[in-house]
Amino acid sequence: MPLESKPKVKYPINSVLSYDNMHLKQLHLISSISSHVEPRLYEEVVEMPQWKEAMRADIEALKANDTWLITELPYGKTPIGCKWVFELKFNANGKVE
Numbered sequence: 001m002p003l004e005s006k007p008k009v010k011y012p013i014n015s016v017l018s019y020d021n022m023h024l025k026q027l028h029l030i031s032s033i034s035s036h037v038e039p040r041l042y043e044e045v046v047e048m049p050q051w052k053e054a055m056r057a058d059i060e061a062l063k064a065n066d067t068w069l070i071t072e073l074p075y076g077k078t079p080i081g082c083k084w085v086f087e088l089k090f091n092a093n094g095k096v097e
Helices: 024-034 049-064
Strands: none
Touching: none
Protein backbone atom coordinates (compact mmCIF):
# COMPACT_ATOMS: atom_id res chain seq x y z
CA MET A 1 0.00 0.00 0.00
CA PRO A 2 1.53 3.36 -0.98
CA LEU A 3 2.15 5.84 1.82
CA GLU A 4 -0.38 8.32 0.42
CA SER A 5 -3.28 5.86 0.67
CA LYS A 6 -2.41 4.59 4.15
CA PRO A 7 -5.50 4.78 6.40
CA LYS A 8 -5.35 7.45 9.08
CA VAL A 9 -5.78 6.19 12.63
CA LYS A 10 -7.07 8.69 15.13
CA TYR A 11 -5.23 7.18 18.10
CA PRO A 12 -2.38 4.95 16.91
CA ILE A 13 -1.28 2.38 19.48
CA ASN A 14 2.40 3.10 18.84
CA SER A 15 1.95 6.59 20.28
CA VAL A 16 1.39 5.10 23.76
CA LEU A 17 2.97 1.64 23.59
CA SER A 18 6.44 0.72 22.49
CA TYR A 19 8.65 -2.32 22.96
CA ASP A 20 11.59 0.07 23.39
CA ASN A 21 10.48 1.09 26.89
CA MET A 22 9.54 -2.35 28.19
CA HIS A 23 11.40 -4.18 30.91
CA LEU A 24 13.35 -7.24 29.78
CA LYS A 25 11.04 -9.60 31.75
CA GLN A 26 8.01 -8.18 29.95
CA LEU A 27 9.70 -8.66 26.59
CA HIS A 28 10.46 -12.30 27.44
CA LEU A 29 6.84 -12.90 28.45
CA ILE A 30 5.47 -11.31 25.26
CA SER A 31 7.95 -13.28 23.17
CA SER A 32 7.03 -16.53 24.89
CA ILE A 33 3.29 -15.99 24.52
CA SER A 34 3.43 -14.84 20.90
CA SER A 35 5.62 -17.76 19.83
CA HIS A 36 2.81 -20.27 20.47
CA VAL A 37 -0.04 -20.81 18.04
CA GLU A 38 -3.47 -21.91 19.21
CA PRO A 39 -5.29 -24.36 16.94
CA ARG A 40 -8.45 -23.08 15.27
CA LEU A 41 -9.92 -26.33 13.98
CA TYR A 42 -10.62 -29.69 15.60
CA GLU A 43 -8.77 -31.33 12.70
CA GLU A 44 -5.62 -29.46 13.77
CA VAL A 45 -6.05 -30.49 17.41
CA VAL A 46 -6.37 -34.22 16.82
CA GLU A 47 -3.02 -34.19 15.04
CA MET A 48 -1.23 -32.75 18.09
CA PRO A 49 -0.41 -35.18 20.92
CA GLN A 50 -0.29 -32.47 23.62
CA TRP A 51 -3.83 -31.29 22.79
CA LYS A 52 -5.14 -34.86 22.63
CA GLU A 53 -3.67 -35.43 26.08
CA ALA A 54 -5.29 -32.24 27.38
CA MET A 55 -8.67 -33.40 26.03
CA ARG A 56 -8.23 -36.83 27.64
CA ALA A 57 -7.32 -35.21 30.97
CA ASP A 58 -10.41 -32.98 30.82
CA ILE A 59 -12.70 -35.95 30.13
CA GLU A 60 -11.13 -37.87 33.03
CA ALA A 61 -11.62 -34.88 35.36
CA LEU A 62 -15.29 -34.64 34.35
CA LYS A 63 -15.74 -38.35 35.09
CA ALA A 64 -13.84 -38.21 38.40
CA ASN A 65 -15.92 -35.25 39.61
CA ASP A 66 -19.24 -36.84 38.57
CA THR A 67 -19.88 -33.74 36.45
CA TRP A 68 -22.21 -35.53 34.05
CA LEU A 69 -23.99 -38.78 33.51
CA ILE A 70 -24.70 -40.45 30.19
CA THR A 71 -28.37 -41.40 30.08
CA GLU A 72 -31.30 -41.84 27.72
CA LEU A 73 -32.88 -38.61 26.54
CA PRO A 74 -36.66 -38.40 27.07
CA TYR A 75 -38.75 -38.54 23.90
CA GLY A 76 -39.13 -35.16 22.19
CA LYS A 77 -36.24 -33.53 24.05
CA THR A 78 -33.09 -32.24 22.42
CA PRO A 79 -29.65 -32.43 24.02
CA ILE A 80 -27.72 -29.35 25.09
CA GLY A 81 -24.86 -28.67 22.72
CA CYS A 82 -21.27 -28.18 23.70
CA LYS A 83 -17.94 -27.49 22.09
CA TRP A 84 -14.26 -27.65 22.87
CA VAL A 85 -12.39 -24.37 23.27
CA PHE A 86 -8.67 -24.67 22.68
CA GLU A 87 -6.70 -21.90 24.35
CA LEU A 88 -3.23 -21.90 25.81
CA LYS A 89 -2.86 -20.99 29.47
CA PHE A 90 0.35 -19.36 30.61
CA ASN A 91 2.01 -19.19 34.02
CA ALA A 92 3.25 -15.83 35.29
CA ASN A 93 6.71 -16.68 33.95
CA GLY A 94 5.34 -17.15 30.41
CA LYS A 95 5.54 -20.94 30.30
CA VAL A 96 2.57 -22.91 29.00
CA GLU A 97 0.63 -24.38 31.91
